[in-house]
Amino acid sequence: MSRIGTSLLIFILILMTGCATAPVPVPSFAISPGSKVGLLVSLPSSPVHLHIGTTVFNNFTKPYELPETLDASATNRITTRLRENGFQPVDLKPLGWKISDVNALAKSDGQHWVANPDQLTQLNRLRNELGLRAIVVMTEARVSADLGCAGGPCSDRQMERSGLFSLSFLNISRFRAVAAMEMKVFILDPAVELSSAQPLKSQLELRVLPLAGFKEPADYKNLTPAEFAPVVNWIHGFIDEAAASTAKALRNGAK
Numbered sequence: 001m002s003r004i005g006t007s008l009l010i011f012i013l014i015l016m017t018g019c020a021t022a023p024v025p026v027p028s029f030a031i032s033p034g035s036k037v038g039l040l041v042s043l044p045s046s047p048v049h050l051h052i053g054t055t056v057f058n059n060f061t062k063p064y065e066l067p068e069t070l071d072a073s074a075t076n077r078i079t080t081r082l083r084e085n086g087f088q089p090v091d092l093k094p095l096g097w098k099i100s101d102v103n104a105l106a107k108s109d110g111q112h113w114v115a116n117p118d119q120l121t122q123l124n125r126l127r128n129e130l131g132l133r134a135i136v137v138m139t140e141a142r143v144s145a146d147l148g149c150a151g152g153p154c155s156d157r158q159m160e161r162s163g164l165f166s167l168s169f170l171n172i173s174r175f176r177a178v179a180a181m182e183m184k185v186f187i188l189d190p191a192v193e194l195s196s197a198q199p200l201k202s203q204l205e206l207r208v209l210p211l212a213g214f215k216e217p218a219d220y221k222n223l224t225p226a227e228f229a230p231v232v233n234w235i236h237g238f239i240d241e242a243a244a245s246t247a248k249a250l251r252n253g254a255k
Helices: 003-019 070-084 117-129 200-204 225-252
Strands: 036-042 048-052 060-063 088-091 106-108 113-115 132-140 143-148 155-159 163-169 172-178 181-188 191-193 208-210
Touching (some): 048 155, 106 191, 143 172
Parallel strands (some): 036 088
Antiparallel strands (some): 048 060, 113 191, 181 191
């Protein structure tokens, strides 16, 4: 075999080995009914409408106020789902906790889950002072809303905030509901990021929905409550499903 052929074979084997790398397994854990589960939510108050037009001069972003903020809605929905599954929710926000305190409590060393030394002090406080068994963290996170590849290089159109993504180009219109948020779930003893393991990982990543049959608005820059309602309903539904899947995963534990 030539030197080029040998190099190519080695390269392919490296790729295959990387693709076959198994995820770090979740160690055994069980959380009994009545256990305390912390939650910390930090989301923008309102969703937005991000529109991409034929030229950059047609692009705009507009917020839409809701009767209940996204932050409050998410906190209430997660609280409800945890209670329905027999847990005692503990909202950490009134206690002065911040997302940066608890967003990386556990990490993988490639083979095992370990407590993150950078947040070990916080982890011990959550365990020992508050008596928590797990914590649910939800915060805003950039999401790829659309990948446009017509007429040139592909363009990854992202949204920083939840809401409606719309695109109008050459008589083609697309509408997507977007949940620009991320939920992390940590078991505290042993320290594990449960949200990075299947099946919960896949369930929490379904953050964009093409809105088939969405009626084109009469005025893109001023959506009526009825026009914006399908977007809000889907975002609320995403939060509900994420909270329900999380509560179920905590209740079921790992053998």
